Amino acid sequence: MLLKITVSGNPGGQRNAAPAPSGWKVDGFRIKKTVSDPIQQGSPVKAAVIVFPGSNCDRDVAVALEASMGSKPHMVWHRDTELPAVDLIVVPGGFSYGDYLRCGAMAAHSPIMREVKARADKGARVLGICNGFQIITEAGLLPGVLMRNAQLRFACKDVFLKVENDRTDFCRYYRSGDVVRFPIAHAEGNYFVEPHTFREMEDNGQIAFRYCDADGKVAPEFNPNGSLGNVAGVYNSKFNVLGLMPHPERLAEDLLGGSDGKLMFDSLVEALS
């Protein structure tokens, strides 16, 4: 693909906003494609949403995906053992199996997750949101663990996030340093990873988002759950897997209060088509 701006080479490492790559222009804090991809033009993106018995954001994310993709994603039941041919797999929010054990711990061992891992290993993009982040982390797709919120309560509210790395398929419509507003709704979003791993992840550009204030200031008082380094979302080392606690699909339409989240789905569609 001519215009692919992420993947191979060194996608991370740069913490400051990079200039728009050729073929792109910066419009406000959004980056717009100016030339369409001559090879992949019009090829529809195919996505799948994994549905566990206690998933409850599966419909929400399907709505957001459809708005960006122009077609409905496949809804794949957790007991299925095969995935259709897709470019993007979303593991949505919810309470997969009631979360009576550690959140996501049981779902991580469901039949479909073996297939999700195999696809991720082959380069498919995987997006885990909220409980989906917990599940793919428990399944070993991402380093670290999600613990109970520091204040021990469920928290549902809008938060501000600082975009840490725009050179990925998930965030190409954002710029590093942008402040975006997404809602959170979780009781266990307190991300932790061993300090040396964390340093490596920071150096690699694997931190996707950090909690901040409206002006982009990252400080403990803006951290809603006590996560290490105010982390709200992380990538794997190949940048094809993103897990985040906030819900981009919940602010993907102005009528619902904002559309910062839509840019993530638009980014993926742009990157994958």
Place this chain on the structure above:
Amino acid sequence: MSQITPEVIAQHGIKPDEYKLILEIMGREPNLTELGIFSVMWSEHCSYKSSKKWLKTLPTTAPWVICGPGENAGIIDIGDNDAIVFKMESHNHPSFIEPYQGAATGVGGILRDVFTMGARPIANMNALRFGDPSNPKTRHLVAGVVAGIGGYGNCVGVPTVGGETNFHSSYNGNNLVNAMTVGLAAKDNIFYSAAAGVGNHVVYFGSKTGRDGIHGATMASAEFDENSEEKRPTVQVGDPFTEKLLIEACLELMATDVIVAIQDMGAAGLTSSSFEMASKGGLGVELDLDAVPMREQGMSAYEIMLSESQERMLMILKPGKEDIAKAIMDKWELDFAVIGTLTDTGRMVLKRHGEIVADLPIDPLAQAAPEYDRPWVAPAKQPVIKAEDVEAQCPAEALKKLVACPDLASKRWIYEQYDHMVMGDTVQRPGGDAAVVRIHGSDKAVAITTDCTPRYCQADPHEGGRQAVAEAYRNLSATGALPLAVTDNLNFGNPEKPEIMGQIVEAIKGMGEACRDLDFPVVSGNVSLYNETQGTAIQPTPAIGAVGLLADVNKHMTLAFKQTGSNIVLLGETKGWLGASLYLREICGREEGAPPPVALHRERRKGELVRQMIQDGQLLACHDVSDGGLLVAVAEMSMASAGRVGAALEAPSTLPLHAWCFGEDQGRYVLEVSDDDLVSVLEAAEAREVNARVIGKTGGHVISVGGRAVAVDELKAVNEGWLPAFMGGEMSGH
């Protein structure tokens, strides 16, 4: 079999004359299982025996009402084959004993009432009343109830979009937890509970039956003594994950054509569900209790019939459809069992271990339950308090105190523990006049509110009943929604006391008047009596849950000031009514006086006017004036505004300033109107003979009146600060 002694009868809450009726109906002495069944079926909770006479006086019909009271929930038509199914229900007593599980199972129960009818739940609300904040138990109860509501609703994935929370010492020994669910069904695919078809199978599905929640579990009886096991607590334990499975399984099942009738097992469990279904269908039923999926061994018929284990359903299947239903239940990993058959005997016959253990006539239990016309006395009228007789305080200082008082302080600490955005259709989140939830995939939306002002109901239950309905009507209208119907949750003390019964009667009369005059029928409801501790009753609390329709969600109106330099217009008349006001209670420490009267004919006209102006795009913001009066309403509009837009108000010289600022005259709205729209707004008001006047301008970052001013940020800080500080001070700001 244990002997039915007068003590056993009394322990079942059955009065001697009721027992005589039982002997007459049975033609013999009942056994313990039968007595237990009578006891729960004739309980106040299931039979409405004290309130039925008066509930019948409420208006329940309108062209848009599909189903009124008597079913699991009420149903209204919102066009395009969409039907809204909703109800509010109390879980007061359990929530006081065990706040987390009590509140959680309250949410679970009301959700089931709604999805049982074929609706996908789309929103939850709750109306909570706690004791005085200084009461040592209050904090514990708030924490537990809120966590329980959140724990359940968040897991099932239904947004909790709003509600109300009050504090008053009368609730010290009896907090109120009233939960409401709103669901969306296809009008042509609604399910009812009346059984039909002799020979059809009675099917049980959902969770297994355990010994939790058994009504008589605290009773020392010979039969229980035979079991060595400890008695389980009487509060049920909720499992929201199973509820989520139950919702999906039910809706999947309802998309097939296999169900004759369906009902959830709520209060009184298998007893009330089976009796109600059979009674409504005029049939009999034979149940084989051995087939009931059980969580533990050795359960007696008494325990099985009276268990209130959660997340269970009962349905009548069409003949030969068991395989289809079972396959769906297997997919969702839920228990499924054929436990009985419909008969034409009109009797309930229960078998356990192959023997008949109970044989009861259905109708006398279900439909012919006792009904009382309890003696009542009308409460004494309170004197009207003149504004001149109420101490005047600096309006800025008083405003600051009021917005930080427990009843008006921001409830963010509560609603941020509820997932209020899941399902992706929450257009107006908690904190506004009403929640606005879009009908998925359409441009329509429903507005939802819960309202009641218990201090008015205490002072004058009749006027308080009218006001609760009128305020709900206003809150819906202020978002632009056409008010359609209400559900009521009547919380009172002991109806055997004539003065309490008087409160019930008068509140229902007042509600009925308002519902009739506003074309706002009651389609469902619940009654919770005996909310008394050591002889002290709660303030009468007829909580109203209401639903309205926005034909175009894009036109929904919010209360936040939008810009500087707009006109602030007050609709409705201000006389400075301070009796039973928050100002009087919070600033002057006086709980007295007659509450403000509601003029229903003008109420309706004003609602129509406000909705028309919103529809015509003439308003920038709209907020009804309620607790705390005009100045509090304006402050709320400033605090909600993104830019903390302030307001400069000009008070008229004809009234004492504190009365103008804090009087709680009814039927008023504050509007934000641009210069361009001002003339048309004032003309529209005049055309409908509604009093409207410009009382100030938006702008700056302070609220000023009568030469005094207070910064919006300062108000916001104290308004947001109280509840987190009360709950422990560790809430992060946002």
